[in-house]
Amino acid sequence: MRRVRNLIVVLGDQLTPTLSSLAAADPARDRVLMAELQDEATYVPHHKKKIAFLFSAMRHFAEELRALGWSVDYVKLGSPENQASFTAQLAHAIAAHRPERILVTDAAEWRVSQEIAAWQALFSIPVDRFPDDRFVCSTPAFRAWAKGRTQLRMEYFYREMRRQTGLLMDGDAPVGGKWNFDSENRKAAPVDIFMPRPSVFAPDAITAEVLSLVQARFAHHFGDLAPFWFAVTRADAEAAFAAFVDRALPQFGDYQDAMLTNEPFLYHAVISQYLNCGLLDPLRVCRQVEAAYRSGKVPLNAAEGFIRQIIGWREYVRGIYWLKMPGYERSNFFGHTRELPGFYWTADSDMACIDAAVTQTKEQAYAHHIQRLMITGNFAMLAGVDPHALHEWYLSVYADAYEWVELPNTVGMSQFADGGLLASKPYAASGAYINRMSNYCSSCGYDVKQRTGPMACPFNALYWDFVARNRTKIGGNPRMAQTVRTYDNFAPDERQRIAESAANFLANL
Template sequence: MTAHQKPRLFLVLGDQLHPDPHPLLIQALPGDFVLMAEVPEESTHVWSHKARTALFFSAMRHFAAHQQSVGCAMDYWRIGTHDCTSLAAVVHKFVAQHPDISALYLLEPGDQRVLAAMQTCAQTLGLPLNITPDPHFLCSLDDFNHWAARSDKAGRDSLRMEFFYRWMRQRTGILMEAGQPIGDQWNFDAENRNGFGAGGPPPVPQAKRFAPDALTQEACADVSRYFPDHPGSLASFGWPVTPQEALEALDDFITQRLPEFGRWQDAMWQGEAFLWHSLISAALNLKLLDPRGVIARAETALASDKAPLAAVEGFIRQILGWREFVRGVYWRYASQWPSLNFLSAQRPLPGWYWTGKTQAACLKEAISQTLAHGYAHHIQRLMVTGNFALLAGVNPRQVADWYLAVYVDAVDWVEEPNTLGMALFALGPRMTSKPYIASGAYIKRMSNACKQCVYKPDIRTGPQACPYTTLYWYFLMQHADLLRKNPRMALAYKNLDRMADVERTAISEWAEVRLQNLEAL
């Protein structure tokens, strides 16, 4: 920067903690300002889990300390040291203190709410806003939209992850050989996704956890001080908060749990919160890990015969396929997420989603675990808490806000498509071909929760009837006009049609009783 040039302001967001070289900060010159801030709004626009806020604060503070140690003149505003409630307010105050700032620089936000706020902020201040694309992702938004446009041209008005995933495999060469998928299959679901059976899981390798250091302890103390009434606990906090810890967590997964991950990735068991899952989604979403390195480590495990193809493919599909897909879907439908409600669901979210105080064993386990750790694996989210909310007709916006609030890996671009598009079918068939619904039989097959539950999965009506079973059949009846012609729903409707009228009537009557008394479930 020459003497006549005015300084610029580089704002780093809390989920942009890329290892060096940081894609935004490499543009900063001596004399420019670099700013990070902790603000209440990022924990209160949804009622955020204490562990979620603590993870952000700790990871941000470690990032700032590292940047300062390597010579970056970063201004870091901790919670409680300033009176600003939002990022926009921080920028306004900083510019007022430094009126010669000439422009605002930002790495592409993952949250449309934050992007809109920064656009308005820059406009109000009369500053140009320069946005740098985020190189963290393997598929740019432009590339995703070019791929998605093919569906539009074909008149399908629908996007499917499986086709996107195959396209990504072809363009990256990942798990490909001579233009064909390794193993001559695109996915190995048939070999994955088993339940444990009556005997339960084999010995589960202990997942690596990280004892809070001084910075993390300070972050947890600040969360307890400034957000005392927020849900969740900090007692078991052990998430990675630096790139080094994130790599340790990844290597622990690759060596200890990846070989059996595919087989058990959908299974659930009471008292086992982590099982064979990677526990790296939060580190990825904070950008402590690069997805390319994650995929490369999994490929190395395959090449060295340390993990089977089915497990490696299933894991890579989550990174290369689903994660990139939901980001593209999020921004493609950015303006629609706040009001999406394909099935016109309007019931309020039951209060026990915030406490876990329900008699339904599977829900109690998934929610209690979530409150304890800020974590539940994808089947607990999709087929336990999500499935119930879908069957019960809970308002999608309330459910989406709950998911964004209670999980440590929750950021907007991930949670909106996963919750609204997949779990709740609020986007209709534009993202998934059918609603992901299941009766109590699925819970029984994939877990041991039903053995300890007052509700019985094979009973459809009456006080002992499993709510999932009752509401599953009622959901099919209620939405027959929308769903009956869907080929993937044909078997479900064939089974419904076999029921006698008197049984369908009894299910409908009992479902209404259950729905009117959800708080007492």
């Protein structure tokens, strides 16, 4: 076998032909290494649909690279050549090809980045690491933005990204005279409103082979494998996004926070799994949304709400992740230690909202941001669940979950476990919020109107018990001070009933 000049290692979330490591190489002289690895499929018990999605997308990407002229070593799970881990697989490839150099685009996750950092010393071969330029804001640029700031609020970062990209800008001013139309994104959805479904793609021969593999090797993992409908090619992912812009984006702004029983998608794009593995380009999708607004096809609150999620929130949480790792994953501001309740896996909590979110997660490997933040996340914080346990659950069960994006959302936004670095307040809420933004409560055995007692919505007593337990930690927060004062004004016997109701419920978890 002819000696390879450069061996380019492509990770499973780097499915982009313009990847920086590929751009630095030559298809005529260099070789690509990709592998399906047991270690990556099991470091947390990933949802079966997530494993199938990534393995199929990886196999299709290998074919895409071959069509572009690349030589690709693709090692399937179960192959005699498969070595289970990145480092062991690379060692095997080095022995086979004797490359002069290793090329790799920086990993998105800390643990993989640390593994890559050891390769040069381990193999005595130069390892060229290239920045992942698929993000709008580089890690050094985020550090520069964050330096010297007492508060790292997403809103101010988002404005910088708008200025940098020119998205929804009229010169130096934001289109519509405001940076943020979030106040227009909070309507509850009527139950009889028409809701388009995300695009569905029938499994091809490659995907069918992967589905059989996942069913055989990961049958014990959480989640339903069928029906499998995700896009696994760049062309299909782009078609799915185009369909969203045409059919759902016009209503997305109004109803992006709404929740309805048996309606897992509403007007959401359901493309984050495609963005996060590299099948879609974040800046390109934002430009398409801006074009739809400027042509009059979608309202401003929809276009701005979508773009804020991508160049604002997505870029921001990545910046926070790399700014604060390692150690951020163990943040625990409230000192919560409770184990994750079993109903996060079984959907048998008797709370309609929890069971709907978990059932949907099991079936689709998907839940939208309010279901994650204000249902499963809110409950975990109110109940005092260890935030690291919740982090590992989110990382396991969602097709779009990678630590760089999931960890700050869980530790910072959902659990306030970083003490307010990321969020300006704990996102704690009683059943009233859930009742306002969903129809879950109408089919629940608990009464959302009752604060205490055996039939009261558990979110109600848990909410006020959370306030009581943590009043010294949250009382000084300007956005929580009034809530603490409200609790202090309750009669002593009401506070006692709250404590007893919360304690009785938690004792039975």
